[in-house]
Amino acid sequence: MREKQIEFFWDAASPYSYLAATRIEALAARSGATVLWKPFLLGKAFEASGNRMPASVPAKAKYMSADLQLWARYYREPLNFPKLFPINSVLPLRCACAAEALGDQAKFALAVLRAYWVDGADITQPQAIETAADNAGLDGALLLQHSQTQAAKDLLRANTDDAIRRDVFGAPTFFVGETMFWGNDRMALLETVLADQLPA
């Protein structure tokens, strides 16, 4: 039997991506699946789909702020909405692409997401990324260096193009095969599908 795979499209600028990132590896382990972390530029998917960031509707932004705190408590994870929001996430995402080539992308992704969504670090800046990576036991300087390679740039573009081609319009978005799951709040449904426990 082919191993099950979860493609996990995430953007460092997305709070629900952070929440999902804290849970996806454990979900996969329970499900006998692996996670393919796919950093992508959510802003480009908004442009391509005609969707808008949720926070652009004031009532939704207000709700999201409270909702994120409920989810964080539910997950027993810290979350402090950063003062600097939204951000241009190209640099941290290129670093995530470099991290994939160098080894543990999950570890880097969680490190940079926590730096931003817990500690409020300005992850548009190389120094903040280097510190976060170093603290996670990675080689921050090497990651930053690799983030400037054509390979890292190409991978981020390829992931983003792939997301757009597959009609991704928000983040996080998961795929199992071509079945799409949009949102941190779809993880229970995703797990049910992975277990082949969804009634016909």
Place this chain on the structure above:
Amino acid sequence: MREKQIEFFWDAASPYSYLAATRIEALAARSGATVLWKPFLLGKAFEASGNRMPASVPAKAKYMSADLQLWARYYREPLNFPKLFPINSVLPLRCACAAEALGDQAKFALAVLRAYWVDGADITQPQAIETAADNAGLDGALLLQHSQTQAAKDLLRANTDDAIRRDVFGAPTFFVGETMFWGNDRMALLETVLADQLPA
């Protein structure tokens, strides 16, 4: 101890309201809570909040169509996306308001939601509503008659104004006190809050 109450804002034109409606009474029973069914005009909340119906973004509409089927299977409930969509839900919602005055609003709400979201009935028409109500063991003719009273019209307006005042921007929306939960997908979180099991 005061009994816990869930305010359940729903619109007959909202498929996720239908899904939530099939589950909310059982959730409340498990939680020792009661449900206050509040039919409201979602379109007015979209206007007031600047939000748009999800299906207005093509990629989101495509996703919703598949997502609704996954949820329906997950809940073991039928769901057939109606050919006639969206609809003007004023008449079925006024009938729901009349049903509250006459007795069992939950029973009527489920009957009219199933008529539309399962059987594809045109619930903008009195005859379809009467049939759905009669089949659920209610007096359809009486409900339709009461739906034309000022009391029924006022209740629908009051619920809609209440939703807008409390920054509702989508459906279904639940409140426990002033804590808002937006979406069928927030029911697990809602249940955790009702059980006082959310970590501090």
